[in-house]
Amino acid sequence: MSPRLSWDLVADWEQLTTYPFMVQALEAGAIVAVMAGAIGWFMVLRRQTFAGHTLAVISFPGAAAATLAAIPVAFGYFGACGLGALALAAFGGEERGGRSGESAAIGTLQAFALGLGFLFVGLYGGQLAGLEALLFGTFLGITESQVVTLLCIAVAVLTALAVLGRPLLFASIDGSVARAGGVPIRLLGVVFLLLLGLAVAATAQITGALLVFALLVTPAATAQLITARPGRGLVLSVALAFAVSWLGLGIAYFSPYPVGFWVTSLSFGLYVLARLATSGAGWGARTA
Amino acid sequence: MTEAISLSGAAASRGGSPVWSGVDLAIARGEFVAVLGPNGAGKSTFLDLVLGLLAPSAGAVSVLGQAPRAARPRIGYLPQRRSFDTSTRVRGVDVVRLGLDGARWGLPLPAALSPSARAAAAKVDEVIELVGASAYAERAIGTLSGGEQQRLLIAQALVRDPELLLLDEPLDSLDLPNQSAVAALVQRICRERGVTVVLVAHDVNPILGYLDRVVYFAGGRGVEGPPREVIRADVLSRLYGATIEVVETPSGRLIVVGTPDAGHCTEDHEQVMV
Numbered sequence: 001m002s003p004r005l006s007w008d009l010v011a012d013w014e015q016l017t018t019y020p021f022m023v024q025a026l027e028a029g030a031i032v033a034v035m036a037g038a039i040g041w042f043m044v045l046r047r048q049t050f051a052g053h054t055l056a057v058i059s060f061p062g063a064a065a066a067t068l069a070a071i072p073v074a075f076g077y078f079g080a081c082g083l084g085a086l087a088l089a090a091f092g093g094e095e096r097g098g099r100s101g102e103s104a105a106i107g108t109l110q111a112f113a114l115g116l117g118f119l120f121v122g123l124y125g126g127q128l129a130g131l132e133a134l135l136f137g138t139f140l141g142i143t144e145s146q147v148v149t150l151l152c153i154a155v156a157v158l159t160a161l162a163v164l165g166r167p168l169l170f171a172s173i174d175g176s177v178a179r180a181g182g183v184p185i186r187l188l189g190v191v192f193l194l195l196l197g198l199a200v201a202a203t204a205q206i207t208g209a210l211l212v213f214a215l216l217v218t219p220a221a222t223a224q225l226i227t228a229r230p231g232r233g234l235v236l237s238v239a240l241a242f243a244v245s246w247l248g249l250g251i252a253y254f255s256p257y258p259v260g261f262w263v264t265s266l267s268f269g270l271y272v273l274a275r276l277a278t279s280g281a282g283w284g285a286r287t288a
Numbered sequence: 289m290t291e292a293i294s295l296s297g298a299a300a301s302r303g304g305s306p307v308w309s310g311v312d313l314a315i316a317r318g319e320f321v322a323v324l325g326p327n328g329a330g331k332s333t334f335l336d337l338v339l340g341l342l343a344p345s346a347g348a349v350s351v352l353g354q355a356p357r358a359a360r361p362r363i364g365y366l367p368q369r370r371s372f373d374t375s376t377r378v379r380g381v382d383v384v385r386l387g388l389d390g391a392r393w394g395l396p397l398p399a400a401l402s403p404s405a406r407a408a409a410a411k412v413d414e415v416i417e418l419v420g421a422s423a424y425a426e427r428a429i430g431t432l433s434g435g436e437q438q439r440l441l442i443a444q445a446l447v448r449d450p451e452l453l454l455l456d457e458p459l460d461s462l463d464l465p466n467q468s469a470v471a472a473l474v475q476r477i478c479r480e481r482g483v484t485v486v487l488v489a490h491d492v493n494p495i496l497g498y499l500d501r502v503v504y505f506a507g508g509r510g511v512e513g514p515p516r517e518v519i520r521a522d523v524l525s526r527l528y529g530a531t532i533e534v535v536e537t538p539s540g541r542l543i544v545v546g547t548p549d550a551g552h553c554t555e556d557h558e559q560v561m562v
Contacts, residue, residue, distance in 0.1 A: 162395050170390030173378050176367040181391045224377040228428035
């Protein structure tokens with residue numbers, strides 16, 4: 001029996017939560033969305049979206065290597081993203097090189113990571129189904145224990161963000177004054193990349209390496225278009241990420257198209273709407 | 289009362305190469321002081337020394353009667369900049385607030401719940417009012433003009449009631465009306481609040497009328513004194529080790545002619561400004 005969407009929302013919700021795999025997908029989607037929405041807001045503010053993207057790409061060879069070595073894929077994700085974060089921190093450490101030097105170095109790392117990923121997939125025998133899951137996610141194949149692991153990581157990341165948040169905000173928008181005020185900006189930068197790596201590794205297991213951005217960047221970028229207040233922006237970013245992941249899962253359940261497509265389309269649509277609304281409403285709205 | 293800043297036989301070096309040496313100076317509390325000199329002469333290095341970000345390679349530095357690092361909470365600092373580009377989606381009032389408690393760990397409580405958060409918000413409003421930025425402080429800082437951003441950044445430097453204010457080229461990149469408006473604002477803060485102001489400048493003229501003292505770095509050395517006793521042909525010629533002329537225009541502007549460039553500056557206006 002294929003699920004059928006009706007106007008009765010309660011009945012729809014009951015259909016949606018009939019199967020455990022769907023309940024776990026909703027749980028995992030919610031956890032990942034809240035974490036990605038929060039850390040993504042800082043990432044967009046710090047202009048580290050390229051670093052975040054690179055971490056996501058790095059998760060692919062990590063997962064592929066873990067599959068090849070027949071160890072749990074999670075180890076591959078977290079190991080690769082952890083090492084990637086440290087590598088990015090080392091590149092970023094050469095401050096004198098400036099932004100362009102940094103992004104070129106990050107791009108090099110990204111290209112190498114992709115190449116490694118294809119090597120591992122090739123060595124494994126090039127199983128296409130596995131490759132697709134690594135790149136575009138396995139929303140519907142999440143186990144109960146994966147949900148628990150995700151929850152622990154999300155709590156850890158969000159707690160760390162709550163403690164570091166204010167100096168991190170200071171360092172992100174006003175580094176030289178923060179440094180003069182005694183904020184350890186270099187250390188914060190490294191810790192932030194490690195947290196980002198952790199969040200990306202967790203998110204990539206659900207959304208796949210290439211769709212991480214739907215939850216990490218787009219809701220945060222949309223929130224920053226809508227409001228310049230840090231508190232509201234964070235809450236909005238989390239709310240948007242949560243909304244697109246649940247709506248995406250819900251729509252995908254009743255449609256023949258994959259979850260990843262719906263999540264990315266919804267968040268992209270919201271971003272475009274926010275852009276149109278803020279540019280159309282002129283300066284008044286942009287400054288809200 | 290102890291001096292705001294005193295250097296005795298101080299020398300500074302960066303990356304092993306000396307910037308200046310043998311500098312003695314005493315800046316009294318409440319003075320408005322300009323730090324002048326060509327690019328690369330060590331003006332920003334002087335500020336780093338005062339902030340305790342750099343240790344002197346010789347001699348002694350004392351700030352507000354303390355070691356520089358210990359005095360840091362009593363210093364307001366505005367680095368060279370630094371403008372926020374249009375995509376910076378944070379309000380001016382948030383940037384000022386970060387100057388108050390941005391270095392503190394943990395989440396801030398909402399003002400509705402905590403008296404100290406309300407006091408902080410009131411303090412932020414007070415300094416924004418003081419610099420005359422109330423009309424645009426709620427806007428995203430990236431959308432503001434250079435002069436508006438500079439006022440908010442001065443408010444940020446003032447928000448902890450510093451005894452010493454260090455401003456690194458705050459007039460750079462401002463147009464002339466904004467230069468004189470910001471200079472007048474800084475002088476008013478200096479006089480009304482009794483804050484010692486040390487301002488690094490490229491061109492002394494917008495602030496010449498307000499200054500108590502200048503510190504002039506050039507040729508690996510530094511001299512200090514009242515503006516018209518330092519910006520003189522004989523003093524600057526000795527400092528640079530070359531023949532320098534100082535011309536005063538009928539309106540009282542000072543023009544320094546013949547400065548050899550220290551290092552790699554290519555701006556042609558360097559030749560005619562102090």
